[in-house]
Amino acid sequence: MKLRDAVAIHDVVAGYGRKRVLHGISAGLPASAVTAVVGPNGSGKSTLLGVLAGVIRPARGRIERDRRRPGYVVQRSAVPDALPLTVRDAVAMGRWALRGPWRRLTAADWAVVDACMSRLGILDLAGRQLGALSGGQRQRALVAQGLAQEPGLLLLDEPATGLDVEAGRLIGGVVDEESAGGVTVVHVTHDLAAAMGAGHCLLLDGGRLVAQGPPGEVLTPEALREVFGGPHPQPVGRVTAPPQATAITLEPGR
Numbered sequence: 001m002k003l004r005d006a007v008a009i010h011d012v013v014a015g016y017g018r019k020r021v022l023h024g025i026s027a028g029l030p031a032s033a034v035t036a037v038v039g040p041n042g043s044g045k046s047t048l049l050g051v052l053a054g055v056i057r058p059a060r061g062r063i064e065r066d067r068r069r070p071g072y073v074v075q076r077s078a079v080p081d082a083l084p085l086t087v088r089d090a091v092a093m094g095r096w097a098l099r100g101p102w103r104r105l106t107a108a109d110w111a112v113v114d115a116c117m118s119r120l121g122i123l124d125l126a127g128r129q130l131g132a133l134s135g136g137q138r139q140r141a142l143v144a145q146g147l148a149q150e151p152g153l154l155l156l157d158e159p160a161t162g163l164d165v166e167a168g169r170l171i172g173g174v175v176d177e178e179s180a181g182g183v184t185v186v187h188v189t190h191d192l193a194a195a196m197g198a199g200h201c202l203l204l205d206g207g208r209l210v211a212q213g214p215p216g217e218v219l220t221p222e223a224l225r226e227v228f229g230g231p232h233p234q235p236v237g238r239v240t241a242p243p244q245a246t247a248i249t250l251e252p253g254r
């Protein structure tokens with residue numbers, strides 16, 4: 001592992017049962033930076049995140065990282081509607097992950113929970129049932145849960161997909177604050193502008209790593225054409241891009 005990498009992925013082959021999805025991925029994730037993981041639907045981004053989180057065991061290869069449990073924010077569609085939890089309880093689960101399920105949370109833990117809800121703008125929803133929230137509100141609660149764990153490695157699976165512009169900005173700001181505070185963040189996204197604003201980028205296609213490096217070098221028009229096909233990814237909606245970024249997003253359905 002290079003000194004500057006917080007995580008090294010060594011020749012990882014992984015999938016579901018007999019189905020292989022990742023076919024020998026090797027990559028490094030720089031410490032205290034945001035790595036954007038980009039690729040078409042079904043290219044294996046969520047599977048790679050699951051391997052990094054330790055919930056999918058590779059059939060071959062290994063992940064080199066510290067032993068602390070990463071914060072893992074799944075896509076909101078992966079959370080059952082009927083889960084009988086308030087928003088505050090859901091966010092507090094991030095503290096249980098840190099403390100262990102049988103320890104009582106302290107006043108300091110609850111202060112972290114409230115601070116995380118406040119950062120995501122959901123303090124006023126604290127007593128509501130998670131399943132009764134809108135998709136965007138629920139997504140914010142899941143991100144707050146990941147933050148409450150105060151992880152060294154934060155894994156986010158499309159945290160801003162389907163959010164309005166303001167909520168998307170809020171989550172983008174939180175991601176940047178976390179990495180500025182020393183957290184290594186891995187961010188699966190279909191938003192090319194967000195990916196261009198990351199410090200590092202992995203481009204996947206068909207379960208293989210096509211390229212890795214600075215986003216400006218990885219997400220070239222040629223590479224995007226090659227991976228996504230068609231003439232060029234089409235602009236969808238309005239996005240605010242960093243000055244050097246290409247102001248385009250990919251349609252989630254592509």
Ligand SMILES: Nc1ncnc2c1ncn2[C@@H]1O[C@H](COP(=O)(O)OP(=O)(O)OP(=O)(O)O)[C@@H](O)[C@H]1O
Pocket residue numbers: 016019021039040041042043044045046047048
């Ligand atoms: N639980 C599962 N069981 C079996 N196959 C799965 C499972 N989850 C994903 N797959 C398959 O693995 C492949 C990669 O899926 P994955 O979700 O990792 O892709 P992705 O790049 O994150 O896609 P998307 O952009 O649509 O979220 C797909 O063919 C998918 O159908």
